[in-house]
Amino acid sequence: MAALFGSALIGLTAGCSGDPSLSGDTTEASASGTAGSGATGSASASSGSGGGSSSSSSASSASSSSGGDPEPVRFVGNITTSGQIEANFLQYWNQITPENESKWDAIEPQRDRMNWSKTDAIYKFAKDNKIPFKWHTFVWGGQQPAWIAGLPQNEQAEEVEELIREVCTRYPDMDMIDVVNEPPPHTRPATMAALGGEGASGYDWIVKAFELSRQHCPKAILILNDYNTIEYGNDNNNIINIAKKIKAAGAPIDAIGCQAHATADVPTATVKGFIDKITSETGLPVYITEYDLNIADDERQKQVMQDQFTMFWDHENIKGITLWGYIHGTTWVRESGLIRDGQPRPAMQWLMEFLGR
Secondary structure, eight states, X not given: OHHHHOOOEEOOOOOOTXXXXXXXXXXXXXXXXXXXXXXXXXXXXXXXXXXXXXXXXXXXXXXXXXXXXXXXXXXXXXXXXXXXXETXXXXXXXXXXXSSTTSHHHHOSBTTEEEOHHXXXXXXXXXXXXXXXXXXXXXXXXXXXTTGGGSOHHHHHHHHHHHHHHHHHHOTTOOEEEEEESTTTTOXXXXXXXXXXXXXXXXXXHHHHHHHHHHXXXXXXXXXXXXXXXXXXXXXHHHHHHHHHHHHTTOOOOEEEEOOTTGGGSOHHHHHHHHHHHHHHHOOOEEEEEEOOOOOSHHHHHHHHHXXXXXXXXXXXXXXXXXXXXXXXXXXXXXXXSEETTEEOHXXXXXXXXXXX
């Protein structure tokens, strides 16, 4: 197992094949008025193929509910590791999300100076290896570039649309997008008022973000992503309320993203009940988008993984599962790593056996 689970890194500096525009590190933003967008991490994603995944978890495409656009078959994915793609990534995972590299402050730390080097490489890695790629995220109250808050509202609105347009033009075959991440009360983007504020729906700014995303990224699955939504009743009610209101106002939302950072101490039956409530009351499928188990005890982590992951995998309305890191010492929460000192923890061993990888 030491060789199989050893940790090496693929750097992220390559451009994307197939589109000659995807080769530079930094470009001037094209302007339709004024410009704008940004994250952290470092990255040259050489492609290469990974270890075998089972046919039940292969990442081919199927027809989706969003007007016949491509939708990935159910996947079990993961994120970049400290700005890199682990050399063993494809042995274990068949979907990728940039952890920080696609956040606005990383893409556009200076106004109208777009840094695409890391996202170019991650997107190329995904496309070369035919695995789904998700953009994380367009509109969020965290990791916004420092310059956005000081602009007048009309320029803020132009900057948000420019970000969305530039990303969608550069990466036209993105599979999924976290359009809005962690809406109120969790975070409040500086651009809320510029995008329409509360308005008649109470969330007109979210409606606008989804409309712009569909306009510029017509093929992608558009997701409203938030935390604690399948762990706690108040947050579950909040995401349902937002989704229902923006759907009624015409937002082209395709799915709810449930981060699932806090499920470690929540009974699996409770988690399932909250998922069922989201899907039944909104009519939308769910993606588990940032799953991790912050559990130091190996056997307890394995038991919770068995219980919860099996439920996720068997749930007809969960369309994909992304774990939020896997190398111990690099994960967002301290004890969620699944490979420690080059060796798989029991939860990782079980998961790979379950998936046939």
